[in-house]
Amino acid sequence: MARPGGIPEPENPKRGTYHHGDLKRALTAAALQLVQEKGPKGFTLREVARRAGVSAAAPYRHFADKAQLLAAVATQGFVQLHETLAAAADTTMTDLSAQVLAMGRTYVRWAVSHPDYYQVMFGSEFDKTQSPEVVVAGERAFGDLLDTIVRCQRSGLLPAGDPREMAGPIWSLLHGVSMLTIGSDLVNVGIREDPEALIERSLRNLLL
Amino acid sequence: MARPGGIPEPENPKRGTYHHGDLKRALTAAALQLVQEKGPKGFTLREVARRAGVSAAAPYRHFADKAQLLAAVATQGFVQLHETLAAAADTTMTDLSAQVLAMGRTYVRWAVSHPDYYQVMFGSEFDKTQSPEVVVAGERAFGDLLDTIVRCQRSGLLPAGDPREMAGPIWSLLHGVSMLTIGSDLVNVGIREDPEALIERSLRNLLL
DNA sequence: ACCTGAACACCGTTCAAGT
């Protein structure tokens, strides 16, 4: 099947291999795999290029530098977190009072089961000022929490007002438990409680 | 003044310069300065050696590798945090009910005003399993929080029981607010509340 | 005992040159 125009179909990879195709996607895929395999520390641009089967210089046609590739990974992480949270919000429609708790448990569960992802998303190996796409993806995930809060407010289960006022403490708690769990800091200090149980208990207290 | 023995006084640097003296301390000092100057990312072992006026290989007589030097920095951070928290616990002896709040505000204030320090302490650029000294220093800082909780429990201001049960949620909250503030994540999502105010508000809710 | 010099393998990044 010959194609009419001279445009090389940037969105539609016909060939199985990507050597001529979307190397960009291949690079982010390899980057993802590498992060999950070796952690954010062992992440190297040259190794990513190697896995994609291209030269060390090739990635620079698609990403300004190493930080931008890591930012792409972080963005994917936020997208995945968002999808997970959105799915959880749908599931628990029955018992509204448990929605925030379910959201919290889901958030922490995702974080602790994707520790390298999570560390890239919130680590300091790239400058968020230089990668607004990451911030946008992050806002989308945060929006799931806001939505849940608004829904509870409308049902009178939470006091009315700017949902951000509730979201600040809640997100901080979720992030703190996630990070301290991933770093084994809670265990190191003698706290062996399961993170999901800890979150549930904490949220109950926080929400009065 | 001649010294009698042949032992070169490892603890007692007589000379003003440390070129023959305790290079170890000089290295951690330079490391500290470098972290505060360039952040945890720009931290390089060779640059530390340069600032200490020694060759690139010299640090290896005192630290197994780069990670161990960063661990030393983290340890110093925990010591400083501990001192700050302990001082705060002394100051606020008058109003006992405010002690946990004061502790929380002090913790967050220290964290956000020493962001690079804090990121080294909780970042993933060294393996805590390989540096038990860091864990010990961390436990000491955590102990300040435990002490405050116990004091409040003895005054009937908090329910009795294992103080760790309270400390888990509280520490998670403090850590979450600190990290999200340092990373500008709260601001990026439209939350512009001052971190100390946010902590105070959150702790009040959490403590019933 | 502690430090230097030189070396090794590796990185991020750039750039002329190929197709």
Added chain:
DNA sequence: ACCTGAACACCGTTCAAGT
């Protein structure tokens, strides 16, 4: 338009050799 090869400056780490 996209990729390669070779190069540059820099790293972490090792090791024989100096004092």
